[in-house]
Amino acid sequence: MIRVPKWLKRTNRIPVKKHGIALAMFDEDAVSAVRRLQKAGFEAYVVGGAVRDLLLDIVPKDFDISTNATPTEVRRLFRRSRIIGRRFQIVHLYFYRGKKMRIIEVTTFRADGDEVISDENSGRILQDNLFGSASDDAVRRDFTCNALFYEPTTENIIDYTGGYDDIRRGRLRLIGAPAIRFRQDPVRLLRALRLGVKLNLTISQATQKTFALYAPLLTAITTSRLFDEFAKIINSGASANIIQRCAECGITDHILPAVSSGGDFFMNALKKADLRHQSGKDISLSFIIAALFWMPVRCRWLALQQEGMLSVAAMEQALEAANFPANNIVPRRVVARAVDLYFLVARFVGKVTLRRTRGVLRNPLFDRAIAFGTLCGGDIEPEVVQWWSDYQLAGDDERKTMIATKNPGTPNR
The missing domain is CATH 3.30.460.10 (Beta Polymerase, domain 2)
Structure with missing residues (x-):
């Protein structure tokens, strides 16, 4: 009681x-x-x-x-x-x-x-x-x-x-008392941080000191409830600050350990999401999840390409570095969309043909992949991302010229 x-x-x-x-x-x-x-x-x-x-x-x-x-x-x-x-x-x-x-x-x-x-x-x-x-x-x-x-x-x-x-x-x-209320429903830990940051309300030091103590209780909560709360954080307009506070309190270590390896790349994605929210634009959860797991995948992907492996094949092996099972609050459908985004970005790299570009442009995630490639910075050469962005807007004859220029000596088929 x-x-x-x-x-x-x-x-x-x-x-x-x-x-x-x-x-x-x-x-x-x-x-x-x-x-x-x-x-x-x-x-x-x-x-x-x-x-x-x-x-x-x-x-x-x-x-x-x-x-x-x-x-x-x-x-x-x-x-x-x-x-x-x-x-x-x-x-x-x-x-x-x-x-x-x-x-x-x-x-x-x-x-x-x-x-x-x-x-x-x-x-x-x-x-x-x-x-x-x-x-x-x-x-x-x-x-x-x-x-x-x-x-x-x-x-x-x-x-x-x-x-x-x-x-x-x-x-x-x-x-x-926090000892009772957080035990009754540990999700209140996440709500407290979300509301405190989003509404600019101060949480007492005494209450904040209990966050790390009761954070392990979150592991007993259903993954669907935890991801629902995570989605609310992402769509709060203050996700970067909230996730940072969750990490400082040790909460993410128990429910989403990938945050610790996401680094500045993930935080930059959250900051851009917050700007989109403030502009009244929709936020793609699959895009944020792709940013969350990108850094370990990216390191393995680049290393395999340096060993001579083609981009898409390298991405297939690099996915193991994401360790999705350890972050099981993310639904499989959202992980699947994030993986689709990885493979589409991987297809940006390398030689192109008319047939290949048609498949890439028809993909419903194309615009999202352009945004993700831009966010990746040096991981994917900016010229490559810009080429695909320009190619999308070009006419048929101009596309043939772009392909011939990009791949000298390669048939346009």
Whole structure:
């Protein structure tokens, strides 16, 4: 059970004239869903990250709802909805605007008690379907900044944990003792670093000192959950700083040891990803994973080519240096895409023919391979990458001339 001071459940209602968030800043579908729940006699709020982000002048990506209605009761109220989850059931509400669909997540207030099933050895929560009140739910959340409730009718923010003051003071504070909360769910270690860096919130020194102690517990978490959190880090806009902090705390040694060998190359890829995020561009996870494993692969690939092996054949052998099994949180499908990118870059090197160039240009990863080759710098001669980039834009006659110039005496076929 979570042991927290009694004052954490003291209700603090912050009026709109103090917190300054206008109702219009909240998603209208989320507000509509809250009002429908209230009209049916239930207690309901917009909760968590949306409230936190608006207080920090950040546009929220999601607007989640929390209520005292059970998942079955919520399902009865909303025709376009679905109950999901086993550890703790939640309801997804489906809203359509034109052809675009979006999901709003509804959770029932959770409580802490004897019905929560946890592993006796690790203390990790395995099953948690005990319902409670709004104040119970607040203290069950991970950080105080995520435990704020917004009530659209009154436009008040309801705060049971001091999260409002913590946000105003720029600090990220764990609810409860780290020894209990990190054991219950070690993924909170990653969340703490992600939120702290992304939102520019300070984590206390006492809490930070526990990161290395509880990092080994992450090995018991399913690889899918860990990679989901890794993907959130990559798409945070602050991935370089977050991954650096994770490495300093020893967290990556337990879940993604390739980070230690990725070096500056991997960090440069993360910095470019952060710039893309800030520009509103999509980020390719397979590109980032390719950058993560590149340095050991690159060393072996270049060495084999110096021994006289052709580029693509050398790449086939060099892949062993990546040691993918030791980094098993990365799904095979993502590894496969990264490997495809390696082989496409390897095909840039050496003699070219019309037939070969057609295959390279038809590859859906071509533009990504050009970007990766540029990132590689001296590993692949810049002239080679530029040649392929120019070749893509050239006409048929110009392509024949480019091939003849690149490979004197080689038939254009």
